[in-house]
Amino acid sequence: MADYDIPTLKEEIDRETVEQVLALDVDKYKYGFESDIESDVLPPGLTEETVRFISAKKEEPEWMLEWRLDAFRRFQTLEEPTWAKLHYPKIDLQEVSFYAAPKSFKGPKSLADVDPELLKTYEKLGIPLKEQAILAGVEGAAESVGTPFGANVAVDAVFDSVSVVTTFREELAKVGIIFCSISEAVREHPELVKKYLGSVVPVSDNYYATLNSAVFTDGSFVYIPKGVRCPMELSTYFRINEKKTGQFERTLIIADDDSYVSYLEGCTAPSRDENQLHAAVVELVALDNAEIKYSTVQNWYPGDKDGKGGIYNFVTKRGDCRGVNSHISWTQVETGSAITWKYPSCILRGDGSRGEFYSIAISNGYQQVDSGTKMIHLGKNTSSRIISKGIAAGFSDNTYRGQVSAHAKAKNARNFTQCDSLLIGDKCGAHTVPYIESRNGTAVFEHEATTSKISDDQMFYCLQRGLNEEEAVALIVNGFVRDVLQHLPMEFMVETQKLISISLEGSVG
């Protein structure tokens, strides 16, 4: 990880430490570089033509185009929602470019076709795409490349609007697992896509999801066949590079009966003055006795110390526990983005199914986070567990918004929710907005919430033992989020601990 160990980089800073930052003289967001790659960029604007253009670029069949156009028509009737505790200027979609692709990218994916600049970018990000590792297919080969993910991870890398390369495909194909870009799945596996796309997040579910349905450009597709336990972690790495582009990716994961998959998602973007839009949709389907574990480390550019720039992150993530005794678990570490609007949810449809949501959301500088989950209990004996840890520093606002509901037929539904907020400094805010609905006398829902501050006494105690202020904050925050950290795959745990320290640098004055 030699190239990676740059903990001096940070995103945003309190006013009190502005001087410190100026002295440091560099932008502190460690992924803030821009790659010099020639791209095909669609001029800004959103019309039916845009949708047709994207579909044509992707060489999609007619049914897919129709699906998109239907979404586009519905989108035109929708209004941007305003219920979240988020404040930002209205996004003018006519200013956004809806498609950007590295120019050198064409057709079938072989690494030889990939622009070396692009490979360099991924190497900087620590993504294991090295040709020899993939061609050799040797486990552990990727390790030498230096990656935050560890060696035994298959990666789908999405650069602006297209999936660039997917690794370890042949290995996975041997056990019948399909892991490819969604564009490819539309062409190669239309029966699966037709059956499941939009079956969890309906086309017109909400404003951003509908927009995504019309203009989604790429993303990952995973199918785990019956009885297969996926032998490695699957991962998608998203990168926005072009100016003024939106990224609209679509991920669809299907775990067939008795299967298991663990999936990791990571994201970064260059530092820019303008705000960029990211509106993704992720759909998970777990059939009988299947388990999906979905982990996200979201580190989009959060904007500078004055709140300028940064990604607007409006994401719809939902898992459908469709089969009996199925199990979906969301774990998220949210440290980036200027605005985060995101509620990874579970529909507990199958009897005995289980949903989990573990979240760490850190906001610093002028970041705004409105995030949480929904646990919709429909089947009998369903259970869910929510553990949310919000950490607010600087001038940020951090809101947990969650819904737990039990349908009349959801006999013996159980939920346990714990929402803890930690405030650092006195200019930030933490808010908890839980909605709890039960139409069923046998449901048992528990909700616990706490709000605390890092006390001066805690700081003094740590300092007296020799930790400096930033080390002390990082240690205390890591303790605060421990319940959630232990649910992350090993590959992400160490990286996350580092990320927490970096995100909170400058949070104490």
Add this chain to the structure above:
Amino acid sequence: MTTPVLEIRNLHARIEEREILKGVNLVIPQGEVHAIMGRNGSGKSTLSYVLAGKEDYEVTEGEILLNGVSILEMEPDERAAAGLFLAFQYPIEIPGVATMTFLKAAINAQRKARGEGELSTPDFMRAVKEAGAQLNVDSEMLKRPLNVGFSGGEKKRAEIMQMALLKPSLAVLDETDSGLDIDALQVVSKGVNALRDGKRSMLVITHYQRLLNHIVPDVVHVFSDGRIVESGDKDLALQLEAKGYADYDGQAA
């Protein structure tokens, strides 16, 4: 003459507008254990916080030298790295942070500040095992979050264990006997005495003589109204126990 580990000259300090320390003078040579005794509210604990650099207190006059170097401009963590340790009267809870994790973070932070490399895991484990055995701190306790749900005795043992691992040149023990029953007092005292090696110096702050039966001081100071009003050998503590602090009232005014 070798440089004393601690030298305090005419120290005045206040919190908000109230002056608490009113001209403290104290010299602790290398290897000596000094005790400060005094009533509640006489400013004993304030002295310990001012030494450690707690930001609520403002030093208005005087000087503090640690091993001959002024520490007044240093942050608390810099003072710690320079060899000053404060065993808290009320150790603070750090939820979610295992005691073991905290110990390692503290040791390595100090090593880093002094330009030394991180302690290797086997070396760290060896040191922890050794210090733990002395203080009846088992591996089960080390897994628990620091001070969270600890009994009074466990908290004080954890403090002394940190002191043993951090090897300060000056340890300030603030009311280490408070909240301890007689058995716990013996364990803690044994731990403290094990660290008396002729080089390390200690400042033991207490208002009961009983601790000084276990940790026998070289010098006893009586503290009243923000300054030291009398110094003597260990027998002074016994006299105080018999007669109380009444003789010193008003003396400092």
